[in-house]
Amino acid sequence: MTDFSPNTTDRAATVSSAGERALIQRIRARSGTSPRAPWVTLGIGDDGSVMAVPRGEVLVSSVDALVEDVHFRLDWSTPHSVGRKAIAVSLSDLAAMGAAPRAVLVSLTLPAGFPLADFDALVDGLVEEAGRHGATLAGGNIATSPGGLAVHVTSLGSAHPRRILTRAGGRPGDELFVTGTIGAATAGLGALMQAGPAGTRAIADLAECLARYETPSPLIRCGQRVAGQRAASACMDLSDGLADAARQIAQASGMGACLDAAQLPVHPGARRWFEAAGLDPVAAALSGGEDYELLFAVPRRRRRGFFAAIARSGGISATRIGELTTAPALVLRQSDHNLELPAGYSHLG
Numbered sequence: 001m002t003d004f005s006p007n008t009t010d011r012a013a014t015v016s017s018a019g020e021r022a023l024i025q026r027i028r029a030r031s032g033t034s035p036r037a038p039w040v041t042l043g044i045g046d047d048g049s050v051m052a053v054p055r056g057e058v059l060v061s062s063v064d065a066l067v068e069d070v071h072f073r074l075d076w077s078t079p080h081s082v083g084r085k086a087i088a089v090s091l092s093d094l095a096a097m098g099a100a101p102r103a104v105l106v107s108l109t110l111p112a113g114f115p116l117a118d119f120d121a122l123v124d125g126l127v128e129e130a131g132r133h134g135a136t137l138a139g140g141n142i143a144t145s146p147g148g149l150a151v152h153v154t155s156l157g158s159a160h161p162r163r164i165l166t167r168a169g170g171r172p173g174d175e176l177f178v179t180g181t182i183g184a185a186t187a188g189l190g191a192l193m194q195a196g197p198a199g200t201r202a203i204a205d206l207a208e209c210l211a212r213y214e215t216p217s218p219l220i221r222c223g224q225r226v227a228g229q230r231a232a233s234a235c236m237d238l239s240d241g242l243a244d245a246a247r248q249i250a251q252a253s254g255m256g257a258c259l260d261a262a263q264l265p266v267h268p269g270a271r272r273w274f275e276a277a278g279l280d281p282v283a284a285a286l287s288g289g290e291d292y293e294l295l296f297a298v299p300r301r302r303r304r305g306f307f308a309a310i311a312r313s314g315g316i317s318a319t320r321i322g323e324l325t326t327a328p329a330l331v332l333r334q335s336d337h338n339l340e341l342p343a344g345y346s347h348l349g
């Protein structure tokens with residue numbers, strides 16, 4: 001008889017042969033190493049989890065999904081990195097709200113033949129990434145999939161109600177700042193699509209782009225620091241690209257935006273890859289998704305506070321890339337002419 005106890009390492013075992021109860025036991029065992037946070041008063045194993053929000057704060061929640069062959073491929077990414085990324089992309093929405101992560105709920109839809117060892121690696125990735133950002137795996141659900149693997153993550157965080165960042169608070173003249181660099185994840189994905197995992201090893205200086213695509217990191221501390229300083233009027237994370245984020249902030253705030261092409265911090269490795277692939281680096285980096293950087297609208301009188309917050313965000317840079325405008329258009333300013341901003345990246349496109 002096969003042993004499905006939490007420590008078994010039988011390579012032939014699958015999730016369907018283990019059964020749901022054994023899988024939940026394995027999740028409990030694997031998440032037991034992280035200390036349970038005081039705010040989760042009832043965690044995995046009951047019909048629901050129970051969570052207390054710190055006094056004076058409100059709950060901030062978001063849900064996101066990674067679906068096999070839509071958002072990832074298991075011949076390109078390990079189950080462990082899929083687990084990490086599922087948590088990271090969901091927590092990135094809390095970062096953009098300026099909230100502190102508290103707990104995550106995970107819904108796993110598993111193909112019947114999914115190996116138990118891969119299930120363990122997936123769970124380890126989920127637990128590790130949640131723990132890295134102070135969130136407890138507080139519960140979830142497991143279902144069988146007739147198709148591929150899907151991982152849905154609900155992130156629960158908290159924030160002071162007057163410190164929450166939304167997309168809608170921008171004013172004309174507010175400067176737009178983006179953290180880090182853009183385009184790396186798109187170049188990493190493009191290289192994988194073109195050459196596959198083995199082929200990408202031959203491409204010089206693409207390691208950072210591949211890592212950004214594979215295991216992005218949510219800018220939790222940065223979002224909290226800027227929100228804590230009340231240094232930004234609006235914020236959004238770059239899940240679907242910088243052009244999309246600029247458009248979303250502008251539209252939610254009821255205005256337009258103007259971006260300077262020459263100021264965009266395109267990742268140098270991505271720039272080289274785009275050029276070698278015959279793509280315009282600025283257009284590719286603007287419309288490419290999955291950078292998970294943050295775009296802030298910053299009132300001019302808050303500039304100093306904004307840079308003070310960035311300086312306390314742990315080695316993060318921010319680049320001024322444009323401003324919000326009264327005119328509703330979304331414009332990309334280039335040296336010789338202006339362009340309408342390209343549309344954002346869409347997984348459904």
Ligand SMILES: [Mg+2]
Pocket residue numbers: 092093096236237239
């Ligand atoms: Mg988002």
